[in-house]
Amino acid sequence: MASSSDSTLAAANIDAKNEKNSNITVSGKTSANNTKMTIATIQKAYHDILKDPTSLDEAAHYLYQSLLDDAVVGVFLEIHHLHRTGNLDALDGVPEEGTDASYRIVDMPNYDIFGISSVKKLMDCTCPNCDRPVSASRFAPHLEKCMGMGRNSSRIASRRLATKEGTSASSSSSSSYLQTTVGTDDEDDIDWSSEKRRKKTNQGNRNNGSKKNNGKSF
Amino acid sequence: MGETGCKHFQAYVKEQSLDTFRIIDAYFSACVNKDAREKKALSCCCFECGSYGLQVYACLHCIYFGCRGAHIATHLRAKKHSIALELSHGTLYCNSCRDFIYDTRCREIAGVNRRLEAKDLSKSLSWQPWIPTPKETNLLLANPRRRRIRANETIGLRGLINLGSTCFMNCIVQALIHTPLLSDYFLSERHECNAKSSLKCLVCEVSRLFQEFYSGSRSPLSLHRLLHLIWNHAKHLAGYEQQDAHEFFIATLDVLHRHCIKAKTEVESANKLNNATSSSGSGTGGGSGSGGHNTNTNTNVNSNCPTQCNCIIDQIFTGMLQSDVVCQECKGVSTTIDPFWDISLDLGETAHGGSTPKTLIDCLERYTRAEHLGEYGKIKCSTCKSYQESTKQFSLRTLPSVASFHLKRFEHVSTLIGKKVSTFISFPVELDMTPFMSEKNNAYGDFRYSLYAVVNHVGTIDSGHYIAYVRHHKDTWVKCDDHIITTATLKQVLDSEGYLLFYHKNILEYE
Structure with a gap:
C-alpha cells in the first residue's frame, strides 16, 4: 500500500x-x-x-x-x-441448493405471499397443559378452560387435576374420565379427542365437523 | 487453546512477558485516559521522518516509533528486533515472519484497554469483527450450507394461525420477529438457557419461533405454546377475553425481561469466581490504577436503575424519560428519570382546548410540552418548603434502539363504557427524535429512526380485528392478517389508521 x-x-x-x-x-x-x-x-x-x-x-x-x-x-x-x-x-460456505425459485415472493390476487391460495386451513395442536390434540382455531378458549380460568373452568380444571393425581396422570384413564363425567357440561369437549378419536387423528381423517384435516399437530 | 502468534513472538513473551505490550497498547493504541492521549499526541511520531500519520508502529523491544513500511522495517532489521505493534488497530507484526500475527492473550488485554478508552471518552465501543471460537469454526466447516436471505424471497415470513381471537398476539409476534436487533440476537443463538426444561422458558420459545420463521416453511404457524407460557407467566393477561395488543406487547416484554433477569442472576452466581479473577486482571490493564475506580462506577450505575438489567429486552426497548417539575415560585427544577418501554400518546382534545393532533409529531410535541399543573395540583417544592403551583414537562433522556408509540385509540369513559378514537394520525417513515430529547443541543448521538412495523385495529371497541404491517426488507412491506401474509405498499401502510407504531434506530452505537 x-x-x-x-x-x-x-x-x-x-x-x-x-x-x-x-x-x-x-x-x-x-x-x-x-x-x-x-x-x-x-x-x-x-x-x-x-x-x-x-x-x-x-x-x-x-x-x-x-x-x-x-x-x-x-x-x-x-x-x-x-x-x-x-x-x-x-x-x-456454499449456498443452499435449489431454492432460487421456490421462495420467490408471490403478488397475485387470491394467493398469499407464498403462492398458496389464502383459504383457511384447519390444523391441530397439542395442548401444552393437558397434552391432548386440540383444533388450533379453538385453542385459546380451550386453554382458558384447561388452565382453570373463565366460567365453569375452575371446577373442570380442579376436577381434572384431582383425576390426574389419582391416576398418575395416565392419559387414557383421564380421557375416559372426561368422556364420561365432564363431557356434557363442557362446550369445548369436542376438541378433546377420546382414545378412539385420537387413533383416527393419526390416520388423518378426524375432525370436529366435516372439514378435512391435514393431520398435522405440533 | 487460542492463538499464540508465532514462534518469534512466543520467544519474545518468554523473555519479556506481556507487560511492554500492555503498556504500549494502553498508551499509544487504545489511549485509555487523558494522560495517555497527551503522551501519544506529544511523542508518538515516526522517529525517522516525524510523521504523525495513523499508520505508526511501535517496536516492542525498545523505545522506537516508525511509519508503516520502510521506516519501522529498517529499525527492526538493523536492531534484530522482531515484534512491533501496529498502533491504529493494535495488531502485532513479526518482522522475522514478515507477517501480522495474532495472540489470544494480547487480544484480551487489548479488549480491556479498548473498553477503558471508550469509558474514558464516554463514547461507544468501536466495532470489532466477530471471531469465531474453534468450536464455532468447526461447526461452520461441518455445516457449509448457507441460507441466503434475499429481498425478493419469503424467508423470514410465516402466517400465524388465529387460536380463537388471538390476532392481538399474532400482530405483536410479527412486529417482534421483524425487529432487526431482536432477530440478530436470536438467530445468532445468544440466549443461553439455564432453565431445567427449555419447554418452560419463554425466551427459548421465542428463539424457536425465529427458527420457525426462517426455516423456509410456508405453512402457517401455531403459537399455542407461546400463549400457554405467557398466560402462565402473566396471570393478568390470561383468559380468552383479553384482547388489547398494547397491553399484550408490554406484558410480553415484561415477561421476557423477567426471564432474562432470572437467567442472568443464575449465570452470575455460577461465574462469580471467574469474574473475580478476570476483573483483578483488568485493573492492571490501564497501567494507571484506574481499573478499580471503573468497577466502582459501574456498580453505582446498576444500583441507580434497578430495572435495567442490560438483558436483550432492556438493550433494545428501554429508554429513559425525564420529568422536570418547575416550581412557579422559586423556579427551582426537580428532575426525575424513569425507564420506559413505549410512549402512549393522547389523541383527544387537550384539557385547555387547543387543536387535536393530526400527526405523530403533533402528538409528540404535545407529550413533551410543559404542562401547568394548576391550582389543585400543587406540589411540595423542596426549596420553598411549601406546596406551590408548578409546571411539569416530559423529555426523553435516552432513547431505546426501538422506539414504539401507542396511539391511545381506546378511551374509557367508565370501566364499562369505552369508545374508539378513529382520527387519522399521519406518521412518517423516517422520524428524527432530536427535538424531543432532554439535551437537544449537546446530546451525543444520532436520533433518526425508521418505521418497521405498524399494528392496526380494525372495527369498533367491542368487535374488531388486529392486523400488522411489517417491513420485510428495506422497501418490501407485507400485511400480516393472521395466517394470510400478502404484499403491501408503503402507501397502504402510511394510510392505515395506526395503533402501535414501531420505529428502529438507524445508527446504532456499539455497546
Missing part, C-alpha cells in the same frame, strides 16, 4: 505548518525535538490551521486520506486474520 507517499504527505503537512508558525519545531529526525512540543503548541497549531482556509482545506484532505487509508487497513487486517484462522472458508 502507498505507505511512502502517505508519510511524505504527512511530513509535507508538518513542514507547511512550520513555515507558517516558527514556534512549532517539529522536524522529526530526533526525538529530542519532541520535548519542545507541548499541548499548548499543538492547540495553537490547530487553531492556526482552522483560521487559514488553504491550510484547513489541506488538513481536511489529509485527514480524509488518512482515515480512508486506515479503514482499508482495517478491512485488510480482518480478512488476513480470518484467513490465518481458516475462518474465511468456514464463513463463506
Whole structure:
C-alpha cells in the first residue's frame, strides 16, 4: 500500500505548518525535538490551521486520506486474520441448493405471499397443559378452560387435576374420565379427542365437523 | 487453546512477558485516559521522518516509533528486533515472519484497554469483527450450507394461525420477529438457557419461533405454546377475553425481561469466581490504577436503575424519560428519570382546548410540552418548603434502539363504557427524535429512526380485528392478517389508521 507517499504527505503537512508558525519545531529526525512540543503548541497549531482556509482545506484532505487509508487497513487486517484462522472458508460456505425459485415472493390476487391460495386451513395442536390434540382455531378458549380460568373452568380444571393425581396422570384413564363425567357440561369437549378419536387423528381423517384435516399437530 | 502468534513472538513473551505490550497498547493504541492521549499526541511520531500519520508502529523491544513500511522495517532489521505493534488497530507484526500475527492473550488485554478508552471518552465501543471460537469454526466447516436471505424471497415470513381471537398476539409476534436487533440476537443463538426444561422458558420459545420463521416453511404457524407460557407467566393477561395488543406487547416484554433477569442472576452466581479473577486482571490493564475506580462506577450505575438489567429486552426497548417539575415560585427544577418501554400518546382534545393532533409529531410535541399543573395540583417544592403551583414537562433522556408509540385509540369513559378514537394520525417513515430529547443541543448521538412495523385495529371497541404491517426488507412491506401474509405498499401502510407504531434506530452505537 502507498505507505511512502502517505508519510511524505504527512511530513509535507508538518513542514507547511512550520513555515507558517516558527514556534512549532517539529522536524522529526530526533526525538529530542519532541520535548519542545507541548499541548499548548499543538492547540495553537490547530487553531492556526482552522483560521487559514488553504491550510484547513489541506488538513481536511489529509485527514480524509488518512482515515480512508486506515479503514482499508482495517478491512485488510480482518480478512488476513480470518484467513490465518481458516475462518474465511468456514464463513463463506456454499449456498443452499435449489431454492432460487421456490421462495420467490408471490403478488397475485387470491394467493398469499407464498403462492398458496389464502383459504383457511384447519390444523391441530397439542395442548401444552393437558397434552391432548386440540383444533388450533379453538385453542385459546380451550386453554382458558384447561388452565382453570373463565366460567365453569375452575371446577373442570380442579376436577381434572384431582383425576390426574389419582391416576398418575395416565392419559387414557383421564380421557375416559372426561368422556364420561365432564363431557356434557363442557362446550369445548369436542376438541378433546377420546382414545378412539385420537387413533383416527393419526390416520388423518378426524375432525370436529366435516372439514378435512391435514393431520398435522405440533 | 487460542492463538499464540508465532514462534518469534512466543520467544519474545518468554523473555519479556506481556507487560511492554500492555503498556504500549494502553498508551499509544487504545489511549485509555487523558494522560495517555497527551503522551501519544506529544511523542508518538515516526522517529525517522516525524510523521504523525495513523499508520505508526511501535517496536516492542525498545523505545522506537516508525511509519508503516520502510521506516519501522529498517529499525527492526538493523536492531534484530522482531515484534512491533501496529498502533491504529493494535495488531502485532513479526518482522522475522514478515507477517501480522495474532495472540489470544494480547487480544484480551487489548479488549480491556479498548473498553477503558471508550469509558474514558464516554463514547461507544468501536466495532470489532466477530471471531469465531474453534468450536464455532468447526461447526461452520461441518455445516457449509448457507441460507441466503434475499429481498425478493419469503424467508423470514410465516402466517400465524388465529387460536380463537388471538390476532392481538399474532400482530405483536410479527412486529417482534421483524425487529432487526431482536432477530440478530436470536438467530445468532445468544440466549443461553439455564432453565431445567427449555419447554418452560419463554425466551427459548421465542428463539424457536425465529427458527420457525426462517426455516423456509410456508405453512402457517401455531403459537399455542407461546400463549400457554405467557398466560402462565402473566396471570393478568390470561383468559380468552383479553384482547388489547398494547397491553399484550408490554406484558410480553415484561415477561421476557423477567426471564432474562432470572437467567442472568443464575449465570452470575455460577461465574462469580471467574469474574473475580478476570476483573483483578483488568485493573492492571490501564497501567494507571484506574481499573478499580471503573468497577466502582459501574456498580453505582446498576444500583441507580434497578430495572435495567442490560438483558436483550432492556438493550433494545428501554429508554429513559425525564420529568422536570418547575416550581412557579422559586423556579427551582426537580428532575426525575424513569425507564420506559413505549410512549402512549393522547389523541383527544387537550384539557385547555387547543387543536387535536393530526400527526405523530403533533402528538409528540404535545407529550413533551410543559404542562401547568394548576391550582389543585400543587406540589411540595423542596426549596420553598411549601406546596406551590408548578409546571411539569416530559423529555426523553435516552432513547431505546426501538422506539414504539401507542396511539391511545381506546378511551374509557367508565370501566364499562369505552369508545374508539378513529382520527387519522399521519406518521412518517423516517422520524428524527432530536427535538424531543432532554439535551437537544449537546446530546451525543444520532436520533433518526425508521418505521418497521405498524399494528392496526380494525372495527369498533367491542368487535374488531388486529392486523400488522411489517417491513420485510428495506422497501418490501407485507400485511400480516393472521395466517394470510400478502404484499403491501408503503402507501397502504402510511394510510392505515395506526395503533402501535414501531420505529428502529438507524445508527446504532456499539455497546
